[in-house]
Amino acid sequence: MLSEHFGDPEARTLEGWEARGGYSALRKALGESRKDIIEEVKKSGLRGRGGAGFPTGVKWSFMPKDSGKQHYLLCNADESEPGTFKDRELMRWTPHQLIEGCLIGAYAIQASHCYIYIRGEFFEATQILARAIEEVYEAGYAGKDVLGSGHDLDITLHLGAGAYICGEETGLMSSLEGQRGEPRVKPPFPAVSGVFKKPTTINNVETLCAVPHIVNNGGEWYQQWGTEKSTGTKLFCVSGHVQRPGNYEVPMGFNFREFIYDVCGGPPDGRTIKAVIPGGSSVPIMSADELDVGMDYEAMISAGTMLGCGSVIVMDDTTDIVKQVRRMVDFYAHESCGQCTPCREGTAWAAKILRRIEDGWGTESDLDTLVEISENMTGKTICVLSDSAAAPITSSIEKFREDYLALIGAGTVETARSA
Numbered sequence: 077m078l079s080e081h082f083g084d085p086e087a088r089t090l091e092g093w094e095a096r097g098g099y100s101a102l103r104k105a106l107g108e109s110r111k112d113i114i115e116e117v118k119k120s121g122l123r124g125r126g127g128a129g130f131p132t133g134v135k136w137s138f139m140p141k142d143s144g145k146q147h148y149l150l151c152n153a154d155e156s157e158p159g160t161f162k163d164r165e166l167m168r169w170t171p172h173q174l175i176e177g178c179l180i181g182a183y184a185i186q187a188s189h190c191y192i193y194i195r196g197e198f199f200e201a202t203q204i205l206a207r208a209i210e211e212v213y214e215a216g217y218a219g220k221d222v223l224g225s226g227h228d229l230d231i232t233l234h235l236g237a238g239a240y241i242c243g244e245e246t247g248l249m250s251s252l253e254g255q256r257g258e259p260r261v262k263p264p265f266p267a268v269s270g271v272f273k274k275p276t277t278i279n280n281v282e283t284l285c286a287v288p289h290i291v292n293n294g295g296e297w298y299q300q301w302g303t304e305k306s307t308g309t310k311l312f313c314v315s316g317h318v319q320r321p322g323n324y325e326v327p328m329g330f331n332f333r334e335f336i337y338d339v340c341g342g343p344p345d346g347r348t349i350k351a352v353i354p355g356g357s358s359v360p361i362m363s364a365d366e367l368d369v370g371m372d373y374e375a376m377i378s379a380g381t382m383l384g385c386g387s388v389i390v391m392d393d394t395t396d397i398v399k400q401v402r403r404m405v406d407f408y409a410h411e412s413c414g415q416c417t418p419c420r421e422g423t424a425w426a427a428k429i430l431r432r433i434e435d436g437w438g439t440e441s442d443l444d445t446l447v448e449i450s451e452n453m454t455g456k457t458i459c460v461l462s463d464s465a466a467a468p469i470t471s472s473i474e475k476f477r478e479d480y481l482a483l484i485g486a487g488t489v490e491t492a493r494s495a
Contacts, residue, residue: 078285079325082169090211093172101288105180106225113184119295121307126280127385129373138267139185147187148271150278153194156240157356159387162311163281167201171208177284182229185277189230196235240411244459245278258413259459302328306372317343317392333367347392355384357404358464360471397479401472402430408465419462422453436486
């Protein structure tokens with residue numbers, strides 16, 4: 077569905093997308109009431125594909141009906157989670173799929189302006205998307221009086237500057253306004269006071285790409301895939317020690333072990349899987365014996381981890397778990413905006429302690445300190461960046477403690493000099 081036209085260069089153009097049924101959903105939506113569109117998306121069970129998994133139709137319904145203020149739709153295309161590369165491919169191969177979803181979503185929430193906030197490093201995707209936006213204006217799908225509906229909608233492509241924190245929805249809004257990319261305290265929630273202090277909805281690229289299919293085919297059609305609470309299909313980005321890495325679209329609830337071994341080919345010959353991160357570096361790590369679980373929100377939570385944004389990172393038995401966790405925490409320490417003390421100080425100190433353990437100069441009490449720091453970072457900040465750093469720390473110590481203990485006391489004069 078979402079990935080059907082990956083690799084097809086003709087699908088990038090307006091003419092090619094229309095030949096594949098493109099913009100029929102927009103025409104249909106403009107002939108329906110906004111309430112009916114939102115109810116159909118609710119019925120589909122579509123949940124946000126950016127990581128949180130909040131029901132999309134419910135999120136849309138939070139927007140005020142007669143506020144008298146301008147409404148905004150923001151598309152979060154600032155794909156920054158380590159191991160994630162699905163949104164980039166959606167924009168690269170099917171830009172009009174995203175734009176049509178934006179147009180429908182904006183109409184449904186009475187938004188007159190849509191901003192697509194794209195990661196600045198996505199040079200190719202930005203060029204393709206910019207041309208696609210020009211095409212929709214030329215065709216009358218955007219601008220004044222869209223297709224004679226009386227609905228006005230402008231689309232602006234806004235480039236970010238490579239800050240992970242701007243992928244958080246309120247940090248994105250701050251950046252879009254020209255301020256520092258710092259998350260905001262909620263409430264007020266974006267639907268009440270969002271970008272420019274106006275009612276705002278923020279959706280992920282993959283979420284909006286699913287909308288035209290739901291409008292064309294109906295909510296019940298979308299429910300044919302997935303589970304009762306996690307409906308539809310989802311794109312999963314697979315990297316690491318597998319024979320066939322890449323983007324895969326499978327029904328929600330698909331068996332995780334079967335996915336890794338049968339669909340992705342399993343680990344390299346002669347190797348065994350040691351650990352897997354199922355949803356990007358910000359979720360708890362799974363051990364090899366925990367993989368018989370469904371690829372959906374509820375099943376992953378019951379397994380002690382999260383589906384996240386579907387970034388599957390596979391690590392075989394050659395992996396240095398401590399090193400990989402240290403690299404993750406280094407990333408979060410670097411990307412912290414610094415406004416919350418538990419995050420600013422906690423990520424930096426955790427990274428230093430992990431480096432000391434990795435170099436062989438740690439102590440067993442350092443593990444207790446790391447757990448304590450992680451507890452102080454979890455649920456105590458404005459956004460969840462510090463929680464994201466804590467998740468791999470605590471899960472790796474719990475499941476791979478022997479890897480840490482093997483490094484304790486292993487320091488030598490040589491390692492000290494190299495450090």
